[in-house]
Amino acid sequence: MKVLVAVKRVVDYNVKVRPKADGSDVDIANVKMSINPFCEIAVEEAVRLKEKGVASEIVVVSMGPKQCQEQIRTALALGADRGIHVETDAELQPLAVAKCLNALVAKESPELVIMGKQSIDGDNNQTGQMLGALSGLPQGTFASEVNVADGKVAVTREVDGGLQTVSLSLPAIVTTDLRLNEPRYAKLPDIMKAKRKPVENVSPEDLGVDVAPRTKTLKVEPPAQRQAGIKVSDVSELVEKLKNEAKVI
């Protein structure tokens, strides 16, 4: 069984991000970049499926500038077999990513697509669902458990009311939640072996996808600073402030 895993290059979760001075975007100059944590979980799940003998090949795909190869190679060091880099310097929004993935699904015919439920930069939580709509494949989102058997995949989903298990016919799309697994770290010899694994380079045009953004970012600004609290002298002052300043009563 072939598994396609999508990984996104994002600002490392330890980095405290700041907006650019002109408010046009988040400032990512010179900051540490890593695989999106949810995507790491996706890679781990694929590698575990391969170790169980369920998956036979893991293809990892990433999209974006040249440096995305680092994240592809990280995934290769963790156990993926080959990589595909959709290289572009354009801003990629979820719909564009889903379209590229859809083209790759058509080309590669994986039986399972595993991806993070969202990325920690955009926090959109859209790409998996969009890919489901574009490809017509069934989707199991927010997975906390994945079991493949008899041409089906059972996905236990973390929903508001608790856990819901859906059974999907393969091929299918799974998006991962945090509790699905604990990702491994790359063993040192595997870091070197990853360099010898093939990475194919394609462009969005090669895939016939127009990645032009469909939504526009107006402004990026930090959340308002919390004001220091004050002591009120009596109840009537409190009521007055709640009414006129906080405007909650």
Added chain:
Amino acid sequence: MAAQVLSERDLAFMLYELFDAESLTARQRYADHSRETFDAAIATGKAVALKHFLPIRQKVDTNEPTFDGEKVHLLPEIKPALEAVVEAGLAAPSTDYETGGMQLPLIVTNAAQAHLSAVASTTLGYISLTHANANLIEAHGSDEQIDTWVRPMREGRFMGTMAMTEPGAGSGLADLTTTAARESDGSYRLSGNKIFISGGDHELSENIVHLVLARVKGAPKGVKGISLFIVPKFLLNEDGTIGERNDVALAGLFHKMGGRGHTSTALSFGEKGGATAYLVGEENKGLMYMFHMMNEARIMVGTGAALTALTGYQYALDYARERPQGRLLANKDPESPPIPIIEHADVRRMLLAQKAYAEGAYALCLYGSQLADDEKTAETKEARTKAHTLLDFLTPIIKTWPSEYGPQANNLAIQVMGGHGYINEHPVEMFYRDNRLNPIHEGTTGIQSLDLLGRKVPMNNFAGYRAMLAEMHGTVEQAKGSELSLFAEQLQAALSELQETTNIVLAATAEKDLDLVFSNSVSYLEMFGHIVIAWIWLRQGMAADAGLQANPHKQDEQFYRGKLQAMQYFFHSELPKIYHWSKLVRDIDSTSFEMKPDWF
């Protein structure tokens, strides 16, 4: 958020901006590497440290190993944690691809193991000693010995020790009495008692390979009659499988002030007639071979001391940012909220001192790793020889300076935290206890100072001494025209003082009692060490200055300013101390020498 174990920004600064580790990829041995593979290895080192060792750090300290008369019992979590290090390929990443290594340059290996060493310095000793042991056998053992002992040690199946100290012979190795008798089959029967043998017994591995110093019967007295033997805990069968127990018995464990992750043992060899022992190399050359391991171990000791200092500094820094206490002197308003203690200048003084000590010490150790690499892989023979000369010369300083100032940094970490630093709710008191061993083992500070002044300085017609001075003068020249010229001038003056003092003290050895002249050798080592650290800080300052010129990101700008301020701290508060030390040395101050034992 909990304090970080180490500053990754600082690690990257030292590796790539100070020592240009990326340039190593031009060498054939490292041709497959890039900054990406270096960073990936460092990330794995950090991940293993945080996942397997940080959660048990305090438990290891509070549950010291016990001995029931038969076996040693260690905290059960230690074994899987060490196995994780081996499985991740972090035990010996610098070894060849063919033997399962990553052919990682030594300076990057040092950085990749930094988080492990910072979190688990002593627990990791089982592994680091094993590989130092294997490196010795690889360098001086026979092919058969390499095949029999090195392979399983690299695979993590066997572990290794170095067994030198005896109850009556510690720093005075010349008096060791363990003896070995030659048998007709070429092996030896060894008997004697060894103490303070780290990792001397445990159940962590299938076998333990002791490297033991002993005297062959009839050998000359003194260090010229010492030979080196491989003495396994279990003998091996013909097919290499574990055979019967060798005549090596655990006599007991020592209860240490710190470093509880690593057993310290007393071993009895030959109580039942003689332990089977295999000679390494030739008879009577054992101490020379052992220096192969000792020199490596000395750099490991310096590195461990520096990293324990660095992690204590990070912890105290984090605490000082969070802990509100008191108000600035100028503020008399008791209604105003207390400020984080880092706002007090004296707390910043203690943090600056830790930064100056710890980052200076670790940079020196990375420089040592770079030299250890250059002596093997530099392009030209000339460059390899130069690196060897410098490393050989600097070894007593790389061992001692971090070992002396690492505990001082930890001492200040405790002081920053006040009463909270003194209790075991926080790890800084443990860091201090762990670090306190370092000025003692692998040659005490006193021994190192005699090695420096008595041997390393005059050796080979002052070759190492001159090479080191030339390196430092080179940096002074580079810095002279720059923003940092005032610091360059201070270092230059210190170098002149050092040269004069060296000439005076060595000239005095021809005329005066040697024990008198060398009675201030530790002051000489202190002076030399401080000058070397000032030099490494000047280099860090130059790298930071270059970073500032390149219009850096806000966080980077603050980082570089911090480097320059720590350099200034070292030059203003520490470097002037050399004049006090040099006076004692050049005056041949006789206070200690003339003090009579009966006057105490």
